[in-house]
Amino acid sequence: DAKTTQPTSMDCAEGRAANLPCNHSTISGNEYVYWYRQIHSQGPQYIIHGLKNNETNEMASLIITEDRKSSTLILPHATLRDTAVYYCIGGATNKLIFGTGTLLAVQP
């Protein structure tokens, strides 16, 4: 699995876009970039994943650089309920190794 680097914490104002960066410079060609989040005392929740192309779903957008060495998760309109630890994982779906993640605090 690719080693990922994320900022320890970030703040975002409610209603604004939250942009969470992730570096995964060692990701191999067949490894996906996955994003999960964990709200306190719950299991991780799947957000989005991608291989090369940018992806969008009802929760978020994922922007992957052309060289695939980094990506950004975008929550377009953050709400207080989006406060959580966000994990970026580079790997295969059959075995996910979690890093330390980014604690996103959405401020009112």
Added chain:
Amino acid sequence: GAVVSQHPSWVICKSGTSVKIECRSLDFQATTMFWYRQFPKQSLMLMATSNEGSKATYEQGVEKDKFLINHASLTLSTLTVTSAHPEDSSFYICSALRPDSPLHFGNGTRLTVT
């Protein structure tokens, strides 16, 4: 809705006793499930991979005789913490591999050993 169900959501047990945690895949068959452990303010740590019909594969440093995993059916994996001690108190989370889908996680089990 939830696709992976974990039970119980929390349990308190006395030191020296054993505790069983169940992980069920809902409406799909999971040949592979994973067990994670999470200590306070830390990330999830993969403990083992549970394979239906065969022995579990444990990560380095995880004692297989202490953390017994049984994956007897395509929808159920169990983790038994044997002879639990206070240092085993943790948040245990399972996940199930659904074909053509990202990994789905249960809501975790908070184990407190007194």
